[in-house]
Amino acid sequence: MRSLLRPIPLLLAVASLLAACTSEGSSDGPGGRVELSFWTWATNVERVVDIWNREHPDVHVTVSRQTMGDELVTKVLTAAEAGNPPDLLQAEYQALPTFVSNDALADIGEHVGEVREEFAEETWEQVTLGTDGVYAVPQDTGPMMLYYRADLFDRYGLRVPTTWTEFAQVARDLRAKTRSSYLTTFSSNDPGWFAGLAQQAGAQWWGVDGESWTVGIDDEPTREVADFWGGLVSEGVVDDQAMYTPQWNKALGDGTLLAWPSAIWAPAVLESVAAGTRGKWAMAPLPTWNPGEERTGNWGGSSTAVSAGSEHVEAAADFALWLNTDPAATRALVTEGSLYPAARDAQSGPALDQPPAFLPGQSTFYTEAKAIADTAARWTWGPNVNVAYQAYRDAFGAAITEGSRFSAAVGVMHERTVADMRRNGFTVRG
Amino acid sequence: MAAAPVRAARLPSLVLLVGAAYCLLPVAWVLVAATKTSSELFSTSTFVPGGALAGNIAELAAYRAGLFWRWAANSALYAGVGAALSAALSGLSGYALAKYSFPGRTVIFNVLLAGVLVPGVVLAVPQYLLLARMGLADTYASVLLPSIVSPFGIYLARVYSAAAVPDAVVESARTDGAGELRIFLRVALPMMVPGLVTVFLFQFVGIWNNFLLPYIMLGDDRKFPLTVGLVTMLKQGNSQPALYNLVITGALLSVLPLVALFLALQRYWRLDLMTGAVRG
Known part of the structure; x- marks a missing residue:
């Protein structure tokens, strides 16, 4: 399986020359203390790391705050090629195949393998990539839900939609009642959001078949989701701003x-951009494609990985495990960093007794959330999510400007993703 | 001569006014936005100031135990030391290229000209790989070293010293028995000051505003300059709100040193124009 993830080296001649140089990434501190560097963007994670540093005087972790996104993936890969990677890094699930296919991550299965029971099966699959290895410890997940202005729904007499058909009707009803508002917007700038919606509909953008990849970005569910939103946008009942x-x-x-x-x-997010609407929002399960169905997708979510170039893989793996499964650590991640923990026990932990401060009225918020999280669809990320995401921005942006069919944009995404994988030496079937 | 040119000047003035508004409006926006709380930022009218500037600065100062000031100090170090060394190196090289004839001078100068055309952004990744090999990645030197060599600065210093330092003066200093280094330091350098101040300013602004080089070179967030630091506050992921009000306040504070520097060094530029006028 490992060979599947590794492309035929094409442009690695220079890089492998440079990779021969020594690692400067980590060093031993005074008194044989192990020093670990940790690249992360999680809010207030320093305060969680402080707890570790107090409890583990022999392994000191230093947080170096980074920006989230594709740029960080490039930065980590460049640092790894130059033999200078951080010991630990936060990695979005969608970036893991990219890291692994570039040999940037250590297989920490022998150090953390026994905790797989603490995570939902589909979450654990995100860090094994369907192989025998374990390339990260899940940190947080992003099960999708529908947030709506309960007060305005009341004012306009709208019912909370449970299916996407109802959702479309609510969007039309709202426009019939007021011209100044939209039910929601379709963003051509947020591919992760669209990927989550496609997951819910049963799409499988990437898959593994024996020793080759399959790509299904233009599969039936994705095209349906795309044309559903495209129809609403061209009808003028859903906004198209990013x-x-x-x-x-x-x-x-x-x-x-x-x-x-x-x-x-x-x-x-709402708290920071729309603080004045506190208490006016409510959360419901994402509308589904079939009545009575219980299913959602994930938008976002990340893990803690250990660099292949780290000199202290075992200590780093211990930390990654502690950060994401220790009750004190996960509680601090929730309260200080407002992350939704991936570990199952933490999802019903004491830190999540109270609803988010922004939705004080929905006292059962996290109980409902856990039930929704359990219905998340299985999903495999491919080795070039960044390319597919960029194609999404280009193609959907153009489709909105030109008023063309959204399913055609899905086709563009598919072609560009497959072409890029082939160019980089991956075997793609179909 | 009296009426016609005045009327003709109206259109250019209008164009310039529009241009000035185009440049100044974003600055005004930053100025106003920095006075708003995060909830006011997107809910109140764009150019109505709020009253939270002091609060924003206090919050920014408190962010991760004053890390913002450390980034500011880093920026000052990178830009100040980098620009000073760059001006010194440019002055030396430019003077040498202008006043000495030696084999390969034209080739060196042409290579330099080609270097002016290569954007620094393109070089950031190769520079990272080289410096990582030398064990210098993620150090202050990794940002300083590439900032010191500026083809444009050397080019400017060459052109300037060719024009501002008369050959006759250098010759007479030589006949008086002064050594070459002494001639450069005592005779040529004072004449080149306005040109070198220009190089210093260009480099200072360039390094101060540079994002990609420090972004790639540095992993340790305590060595970040302001540009990279502020972006880490902005991009904390979908799940986390961007700290807009703090970043905007930080951006406002980060341009103040540049404004101060330009005001302080402006007189050298005036001197430059006047000396040119007298000689002409």
Whole structure:
């Protein structure tokens, strides 16, 4: 299976020359103390690491805060090629195949293998990539849910949709009642969001078949999801502005947008961009494609991985394990970093007794959330998610501007992703 | 001569005014936005100031135990030391290229000109791989060293010393028995000051605003300059709110030193223009 993840080396001649140089990444501190560097972007994770450092005087972890995103993947790979990687790094699930196919991560299975029971099966698969190895410890997940303005739903007499058909009808009803608001927006700038919606519909963008990859980005479920949203956008009942822009922030705060299909971590985002609407939002399961179905996708989620180039793989693996499974650590991750822990016990831990401060009225928020999280679809990430994501931004951006069919944009994503995999030496079937 | 040019000047003035507004509006936006709390930022009218500037600065100062000030000090170090060394190196090289004739001078100068055309961004990754091999990645030197050599600075210093330092002066100093280093330091350097100040300013602004080089070189966030540090506050992932108000306040504070530097060094540029006018 390992060979599957490794492409035929094409441009690695220079890189392998440079990889021969010595590692400067970690060093032993005074008195034989092990020093570990940790690249992460998780909010306030320093405070969690402080607990570890107090309890483990012989292994000291230093947090170095980084930016999340594709740039960090490139930075980590460059550092690994140069023999200078951090000992520990936070990695989004979708980046793990990229890291592993570049030999950047250590297989920590022998150090952490026994904890697989603490995670849901589909979460654990994210860090094994379907192999016998273990390349990271799951940290957080992002099960998707629907957030809506309960007060405005009441004012306009809207019912919370349970299926996507109802969702479309609510979007139309709202536009019939007011021209100043939309139910939600379709963002051509957030491929992770669209991937989550496709997961829910049963899409499988990547898969492993024997010794080769399969790519199914333009599979039936994805095309249906795309055309569903494309129809709503061209009908003019769903907005087409991007998320995470100042304009979008404003729209969430002033009631221009009434709902947001998002993930478990949405309250923290809403709190910061639309603080004035505290208490006016509510959470419901994401609408489903078939009535009565219980199913969702994941948007986001990350893990803690150990660099292949680390001199202290075992100590680093111990830390990764502690950070994501120790009750004190996961509680601190929840309270200090507002992460939704991947470990099952932590999901029903005492830190999640109370609903998020932003939704004080929904007292059973985390009980409902756990039930939703359990219905997350299985999913395999491919080795070039960044390429597929960039193709999403280009193709859907163009489809919105030109008013063309969204399923055609899915086709563009598919072609560009497959072409890139072939170019990099991966075997792709079909 | 009186009326016509005045009327003709109206259109250019208008164009310049529009241009000025285009450049100044974003600055004004930053100025106003820095006074708002995060909830006011997206809910109140764009150019209505809030009253939270002091609060934002205090919050920024408290962020991770004052890390912002450390980033500011790092930026000052990278830009200050880098620009000073770069100006010194450019002055020496430019003077040598302008005033000495030696084999390969044209070749060196042409290579230099080619170097001016290569954007520094392209070189960041190769420079990282080289410095990592020397064991210098993730050190202050990894950002300083590439900043010191500036083809454009050397080019500017060459052009400037060719024009500002008359050959006759160098010759007469030589006949008076002064050594070459002494001639450079005592005779040529004072004449080159306005040019070198320009090089210093260019480099200072360039290093201060540089993002990619320190982003690639540095892993340790306590060595980050302001540019990289502020971005880490902005991009904490989908699940976390960007600290917009703090980042905007930080951006405002980070341009203040540049403004101060330009105001302080402006008189050298005036001197430059005046000396040119007198000679002309």
